[in-house]
Amino acid sequence: MQQENEQKRVSRRRFLGAGSAAIAAAAGLQGAQAQEKTAIRSSDHHLKGESQPVQGNDPLDKENPSSVWAPATDSGGQPPFKYSFSLSHKRIEEGGWTRQVTVRDLPISKKMAGVQMRLIEGGIRELHWHVGAEWALMLYGSARITAVDQQGRSHVSDVKEGDLWIFPGGIPHSIQGLGPDGAEFLLVFDDGNFNEFETFLLTDWIAHTPPEILAKNFNVKENPFAESPKKELFIFERDLPRPLAEEQRQSEAGTGRVPHSFDFRPSEMKPSKVSKGGEVKIVDQKIWPATNIAAAIVTLKPGGLRELHWHPNEDEWQYYVKGKGRMTVFAAGGRARTMDFQEGDVGYIEKSVPHYIENTGDTDLVFIEVFPTPFYEDISLAEWMAHTPSRLVDQHLKTGEDFLAKIGRKEAVVVPE
Numbered sequence: 001m002q003q004e005n006e007q008k009r010v011s012r013r014r015f016l017g018a019g020s021a022a023i024a025a026a027a028g029l030q031g032a033q034a035q036e037k038t039a040i041r042s043s044d045h046h047l048k049g050e051s052q053p054v055q056g057n058d059p060l061d062k063e064n065p066s067s068v069w070a071p072a073t074d075s076g077g078q079p080p081f082k083y084s085f086s087l088s089h090k091r092i093e094e095g096g097w098t099r100q101v102t103v104r105d106l107p108i109s110k111k112m113a114g115v116q117m118r119l120i121e122g123g124i125r126e127l128h129w130h131v132g133a134e135w136a137l138m139l140y141g142s143a144r145i146t147a148v149d150q151q152g153r154s155h156v157s158d159v160k161e162g163d164l165w166i167f168p169g170g171i172p173h174s175i176q177g178l179g180p181d182g183a184e185f186l187l188v189f190d191d192g193n194f195n196e197f198e199t200f201l202l203t204d205w206i207a208h209t210p211p212e213i214l215a216k217n218f219n220v221k222e223n224p225f226a227e228s229p230k231k232e233l234f235i236f237e238r239d240l241p242r243p244l245a246e247e248q249r250q251s252e253a254g255t256g257r258v259p260h261s262f263d264f265r266p267s268e269m270k271p272s273k274v275s276k277g278g279e280v281k282i283v284d285q286k287i288w289p290a291t292n293i294a295a296a297i298v299t300l301k302p303g304g305l306r307e308l309h310w311h312p313n314e315d316e317w318q319y320y321v322k323g324k325g326r327m328t329v330f331a332a333g334g335r336a337r338t339m340d341f342q343e344g345d346v347g348y349i350e351k352s353v354p355h356y357i358e359n360t361g362d363t364d365l366v367f368i369e370v371f372p373t374p375f376y377e378d379i380s381l382a383e384w385m386a387h388t389p390s391r392l393v394d395q396h397l398k399t400g401e402d403f404l405a406k407i408g409r410k411e412a413v414v415v416p417e
């Protein structure tokens with residue numbers, strides 16, 4: 001035992017010895033602390049003289065360089081704000097599959113949850129509703145959606161790649177994959193506790209209501225639901241729907257159509273902001289009256305940066321559609337952490353907590369920011385500094401007032417401008 005401890009001490013001394021030598025060599029001059037910190041950092045993510053005798057989870061390490069070798073400005077302490085759909089249980093049914101990321105998977109995501117769903121051609125997500133609102137982005141293919149509002153007014157439409165829909169809380173709805181290859185889409189809910197496997201399903205409700213009540217409810221002698229499924233259908237495959245115009249006419253008879261469409265096509269709007277670094281489309285209740293969930297669809301070109309900012313009104317739920325990026329979240333009290341993101345990852349930032357997103361790949365980075373509130377709001381660091389007396393800011397940061405005078409008067413959103 002004593003010998004073992006002695007060996008440990010020796011190897012620790014050796015390790016520290018190599019480290020201090022490297023620091024001394026690289027720092028050269030007077031060893032300012034910051035200089036020491038940079039000096040021990042190498043491009044291969046190893047300390048000088050450090051071997052890697054123990055094998056880790058290599059593919060995961062490669063996807064997460066900012067965790068393996070954090071920027072010197074990180075200080076830990078911030079709980080994880082990333083989860084990947086790849087780690088979620090996938091429920092597979094005959095007509096498609098689904099998986100979810102909720103507060104049970106990502107504890108920081110208290111106010112929002114997300115679902116990925118694939119429906120094959122003809123695959124139906126059963127008629128259902130839930131307490132929270134459902135905001136959706138079509139990732140691939142096309143689908144027929146249906147819904148009915150509080151006044152019996154109907155919405156039936158076909159949505160395709162890039163389109164959005166909103167089903168406000170409590171509004172019953174369905175989704176069916178169309179030809180030639182069905183659809184894949186992302187759903188976002190304004191409820192971190194949401195559970196896609198515990199929604200109010202049409203079949204489930206009928207199966208749990210006494211038959212004589214069903215007969216009485218529809219004013220018939222015999223229960224017309226005797227052949228209805230005894231178990232939920234959830235996702236199932238059937239024939240394709242009838243032509244759109246025909247189904248709209250049938251569903252709208254007597255009550256009409258919902259006054260504000262439940263779907264929205266960002267492809268038909270101009271970007272809210274375009275710069276050299278990319279562009280952003282802000283889709284909220286100002287341009288889409290039916291939605292009570294706000295979103296920004298952001299495209300960053302390689303090297304582009306979604307500038308330093310925060311959102312004073314709500315938490316932000318992110319989904320990375322394509323490309324690679326990194327995000328640092330500064331959570332006050334000196335807590336800061338950087339995490340890496342790619343296709344299929346979810347990110348989460350609490351209200352008023354500042355962050356940036358940088359494209360670290362060599363292709364466009366596309367991600368969405370979703371907020372459980374009707375209107376989008378943000379405050380950028382640059383805009384704050386530009387509209388604060390420059391002497392005051394300089395007294396804090398020692399940048400010189402010339403630098404401050406050159407900051408744009410309007411927020412860039414995406415840089416470079």
Ligand code: MN
Binds near residue numbers: 128129130134
């Ligand atoms: Mn739903």
Ligand code: MN
Binds near residue numbers: 310311316369
């Ligand atoms: Mn943001």
